[in-house]
Amino acid sequence: MKNQRLEVRQWIRWGFVIFCLLFTIYVSDQVIQVACAQQDRQQMNDRSEWIKAIAVRNDSLDLSLIRGALSQYAEKEKLRIAIYGSDHQLKYSNVSSKSANLPDKWKTFRLTEHSAGYITPIKAGQKTIGYLELEGSRTVIVGLNLLYWFLFLFGVGMLFYRDFLVLSYRNPVRFAARMAENILDGKYNMIASNSERHESVLRLNLAMNRLSESLHEISRSYANQRDSMETLIENIGNGLIFIDGNGRIEYVNQTFKEDFKTDAGHWELADYHEVIPYDEVNVMISEVFRSRERMTRQIQLPIHIERKHFDVSCAPILDKRKKVRGIVVVFHDITGIKKLENMRKDFVANVSHELKTPITSLIGFTETLLDGAKDDKQMEEQFLNIMLHEARRLQSLVKDLLELSKIEREHFTIDWQTVSLSRLLDAVLLIFKEKAREKKIDIRRTRGEEGWALGDPYRIRQIMINLITNAIVYTPEKGTITLSVKEIANYSQFIISDNGIGIEKDQIPRVFERFYRVDKARSRDSGGTGLGLAIVKHLVEVHEGHIDVESEPGNGTTFVISFRKTTPPIG
Known part of the structure; x- marks a missing residue:
């Protein structure tokens, strides 16, 4: 459709140009014809004045003496001369075919296709004594039509040549335009021809190719830098907010969203003081906008039900005129350090x-x-x-x-072996028989699977001893402690339950802290150090296992220790 429109426009343009050529030739021809006619009229007038001057004698026509002169003059000038009397009757003519009477209606000057005629009265004073009629060939410019044809053909030829040049340059220019559009769209797969005959087109193509290659390289470099920067920002480990010079948020990284447990999608392009819910942070940002100096503070911020400590740093981004173009706010979570x-x-x-x-x-x-x-x-x-x-x-x-x-040392190692949790538990129970009897505690051993696991038998034995000791300490007299071994999909488990004092739900995560005691007085009276469960926790982690705790105040506690399951040894 587009090509059809272009063809129609081209034909219209051609028609208009040809029309202009023909019109120009026509106007030029008319001007030349008018000029020639004016010249013929003036020439006829000059000739008539000469003839009238020799024809009038004593205020009358006297042709007897001038007939020879008129014939010679007519032959010389190639004229047809006719002289009429005042009665319109022919008195003289150098041609025999001339009418004997002057027409009643006549024009002073008339033009035909090949001749020019001129009629003028012959006067003696104020009296008309006769009429002079001259007729001769019109002034002709030799080769005028040939010139017209030359001009027309030259114009058409120039039109063809112009279209040839347009076609020669239009396609490369259009290709360069499409190539430029693709470059703007980030597409660099178009390559201009380097074999053009026209030097200017060839230079254009080479320049476009160099431009495409340069922009492609710049684009790739920019993309790599942008990806590296995005990767760095997203994996920097700190929450980050970028605010532009107008106070609108432009970017919030993923770490911030995770640390503050918010989507923050609606924050972008919003004013910072309208979406950031922390007054201390907003005050810092305002001060940095005003002072244009970096500022760092340690702030405790509420996040849902917990409070976290952050080292908040606000740094201005300044242009050459020291005007604030933006601010980077970094939130370094120091809760763990605290x-x-x-x-x-x-x-x-x-x-x-x-x-x-x-x-x-x-x-x-x-x-x-x-x-x-x-x-x-x-x-x-x-x-x-x-x-x-x-x-x-x-x-x-x-x-x-x-x-x-x-x-807790980094290079702490254990002696990996295939261990039967059931057999280890049976051996450990022998240690606590007397202690349980003194406190009248019923230790029940539930028989089940063998519980084959990967681990260090000495360290697993230490885990069992610490847990059983802890259970005896916090189980009242005549209480019950239940011990069992169980196998599940990928783990072998040691399970110990008691009906002791139990633990509050919010205190369960703290039982593995050093020196933490659920009942401080009872633990010290029993000789406990407060480090038993901390040792258990680290030993289980070294074994690549995990601990699960279930407890309810007054109803006792259950510890489930999971070790990596393995197959029993052969033989």
Whole structure:
């Protein structure tokens, strides 16, 4: 359809140009004809004046003496001369075919296709004494029609040549235009021909090819940089918001959305103070817009039901005129660091307290004995037993601290073996028979699968001992502890349940913290260090297993320890 429209327009253009050529030739011809006619009229007028001058004698026509001169003049000028009297009767003519009478109606000057006629009265003073009629050939410009044809053919030839040039340049220019449009659309697969005959077209094609290659390279480089920047921003590990110079949010990365548990899709192109729900952050951004200086603060922000600590940094992006083009706000989550700091403080405080209590007891009882209590044998024995208990408690604390420190080391390794959880449990139970009998606790061993697992038998035994010890401590007299081994899809499980005091739901995640005790008084009275479950947690992680805890205050607690399942050894 587009090509058809182009063809119609081309034919219209051709018709218009040919019409203009013909019109120009016609107008030129008319101008030339008018000029020639004017020249013929003037020439006829000059001739008539000469003839009238020799024909009038004594205010009358006297042709007797001038007939020869008129004949010679007519032959020389190639004229047909006729002289009429005042009565319109022919007096003289150099041609025999001339009418004997002058027409009643005549024109001074007349033109035919090949001749020009001129009639003028012959006067003597104010009296008309006759009429002179001249007729001769019209002025003809030799080769005029040939010139017209030449001009017409030249114009048509120029039109053809113009179209040839247009066609020669139009297709390359159109190709270059399409190529430029593709380049703007990010398509660089078009290549212009490098074999054009026209130097200008060839230079255009080569320039377009170089431009395409350069822009393609720039585009690829920009795309790579953009992808690298997007990857960096998305994986930087910090929440990031970019705000433009007008205070509108342009970009929010995925880490921010995850840290703040929000979609933030509607934030983009919105004013920051309308969508960011934290006043402290908005104040920081406003101050940076005003001061044009970087600002960093540690802020605690509420996120749903929890509160997180962030190191918030606002940095302005300035142009050459120091005008703020935008602001980058980075949220570095330091909640974990804060927790570690608190844990370190708690650990130092707990260790200091745990060490201080037995040491204080040892010093106090030692001083009492030295002050004379050693003379009382009964009191001496009582004090020495207390001192022994505190010393053993101190020894257990130091031992557990060293054990936990060893387990937490980066290069801590275990002796991987195929282990029967059931057999290990049976061996461990022998240790607690007497202790359970003293507290009147019923330890029930539920028989089931063998529970083959991958692990270190010494460390798994340590896990079982710590869990059973913990259960005995928090189970009241005449309580029940149930032990079992179970196999599921990919794991072998050791399960221990008691009907002790139980744990509040919000306290369950904390039971594996160092020195955390559900019932502090009961744990210390039993000689516990508060490190048993922390050791269990790290040992299970080293075994690539996991712990599940179910508990309800007053109804006891169940620990499920899952180890990687394996096949039993052959033989």
